[in-house]
Amino acid sequence: MIKKLIATSIAVFVMQSEAFGSAEEALRVAHPEKTLLTDITYSGDRLVAVGKHGTIVFSDDGSSWQQAHVPIQSLLTAVDFTTAKRGWACGHDASILHTTDGGVSWQVQQYLPDLEKPCLDIEFVNDNQGFAIGAYGMMYQTQDGGKSWNKRFLNEFVHPDDVDYLAELKQDDPQAYEDETQFILPHFNRMLIDGQSIYLVGEMGLFAVSHDLGATWERLEEFYSGSLFAVNKNQHSGLIVAGLRGNTFQSLSDDISFAPIKVDKSATINSIVEHNKNQIMLANSGFIFTVTGDRVQTRQLKNGKSILSGVVHNGKLVLATEEGIQNIEVDR
Secondary structure (H helix, E strand, O other): OOOOOOOOHHHHHHHHOOOOOOOOOOOOOOOHHHOOEEEEEEEOOEEEEEEHHHOEEEEOOOOOOEEOEOOOOOOEEEEEEOOOOOEEEEEOOOEEEEEOOOOOEOEEEEOOHHHOOOEEEEEEOOOOOEEEEEHHHEEEEEOOOOOOOEEOOOHHHOOHHHHHHHHHHHHHOHHHHHHHHOOOOOOEEEEEEEOOEEEEEEOOOOEEEEOOOOOOOEEOOOOOOOOEEEEEEOOOOOEEEEEHHHOEEEEEOOEEEEEEEOOOOOOOEEEEEEEOOEEEEEEHHHEEEEEEOOEEEEEEOOOOOOEEEEEEEOOEEEEEEOOEEEEEEOOO
16 A cells, blocks of 8 residues: 655645545535546637546536536546537546547546556646656656556656666566566656647656657756746746745746745645736635736735635636635735
């Protein structure tokens, strides 16, 4: 039995919220939009959010929400769409779900409760090529829209002290090698696809880049030793990354050399939304940090509930929080 995960704030919410799933259909409730929701995105003009006990909700106006038909009760942690109709979600039990009707109904593509690892993010390059990443270096890749998901082990991220050990183990005891590779890598928390490049952030200061759509990876020199949970583009065509206790860093243009940005609250940042060339960072305890250049403006939800994700919709921030959907003015 692997240890309980504390890699992400999502995982913390999971353990506090009895996040053990099952293969039974998600329970239908009167107000599904008021449960713990962990991620939200667009499918065309529609909003789709995922969360606790297999809950998926969708809305065409950002105000009224309907519950989707979902075949599992695992906590879902991420959702991504390539078109208005085709999307994927992932979560605990290494589960991966697929929809072809804009999020109204979902089908299982992968469900591995015995693996005891959550998927923490899912991103697609196009309708066929996608990645699902998660705890202890978990990575699955598909080239056929999720009809098959193939596990990958990224040797590029093995600590130098473990390279020879793993090589010997692979030769002497293949089963022990397989077992060891299940837990030897850091958690992969979030992925950003930008053209031919993919950026990956995770535990223990992991920041990595692939310039060939995931065929090969390079781990950059560590600039922060804690966990990173969010990555996005910034106004300089560079990158902004953030994570534990408000630690935030950004690079300028194509130069992947990160400098810290001062954030005045020690709140873990879970995701980053771009709006009008600003980056809006969404964090625990309801904190919202708006980054303009090197300046950071701070505000907080009145209820102080942690924000896991968000999108900008019709001049409002539509937030996925630990108490469900919340709408606030994007500029205030």
